[in-house]
Amino acid sequence: MSKFLLIGLGNIGAEYAHTRHNIGFDVLDAFVIKHGGFFKLDRLAEVAEVKWKGKTFICIKPTTFMNLSGKAFKYWMDKEKIELDNTLTIVDDLALPISKLRLRASGSDAGHNGLKDIQLTLGTDAYPKLRFGIGSNFQKGQQIDFVLGKWAPDEKKTINLKIEKCVEVIESFAAIGLSRTMTIANALDIKPE
Numbered sequence: 001m002s003k004f005l006l007i008g009l010g011n012i013g014a015e016y017a018h019t020r021h022n023i024g025f026d027v028l029d030a031f032v033i034k035h036g037g038f039f040k041l042d043r044l045a046e047v048a049e050v051k052w053k054g055k056t057f058i059c060i061k062p063t064t065f066m067n068l069s070g071k072a073f074k075y076w077m078d079k080e081k082i083e084l085d086n087t088l089t090i091v092d093d094l095a096l097p098i099s100k101l102r103l104r105a106s107g108s109d110a111g112h113n114g115l116k117d118i119q120l121t122l123g124t125d126a127y128p129k130l131r132f133g134i135g136s137n138f139q140k141g142q143q144i145d146f147v148l149g150k151w152a153p154d155e156k157k158t159i160n161l162k163i164e165k166c167v168e169v170i171e172s173f174a175a176i177g178l179s180r181t182m183t184i185a186n187a188l189d190i191k192p193e
Contacts, residue, residue, distance in 0.1 A: 006028060019147070044076075047060050105178055106127065
């Protein structure tokens, strides 16, 4: 039976819930709910285990705060004996428009503190990432407020649609592999009808 580790990046605490920076948590919540699982507090993370089509998914939302995400990633990858290729990190990305997702087998941290720590901890940037475009609709010097801010009312429909798409991308990644899923996911332009 193949096993996967899904890592949603975000910050713990009610003040960060459903902010742009916490989209990794929101995507994992949707995935786990769809597959009838639930999160419980465990070592360094909130953890849920779900099964789907003969595959097991260990889903973690690190409780270490964003810039120490690598610690939880490595702990659960080692504990569950999961290959690095069978991990998927879900993360917000300022460089992508709000209608886009980007799935990659490797790639730099692009200034994202969560990815920076994972890369440092693992000693490589060659691990699969699903980047969730959050756009860059902010004034100079307002980046932190934007990233830690909530979605604008007119963005919510697109975001909910994208979260659903991310769940499908995760399933596809597990079912048909990274490269075929990349072709599908990276071509998506997600806009509500």
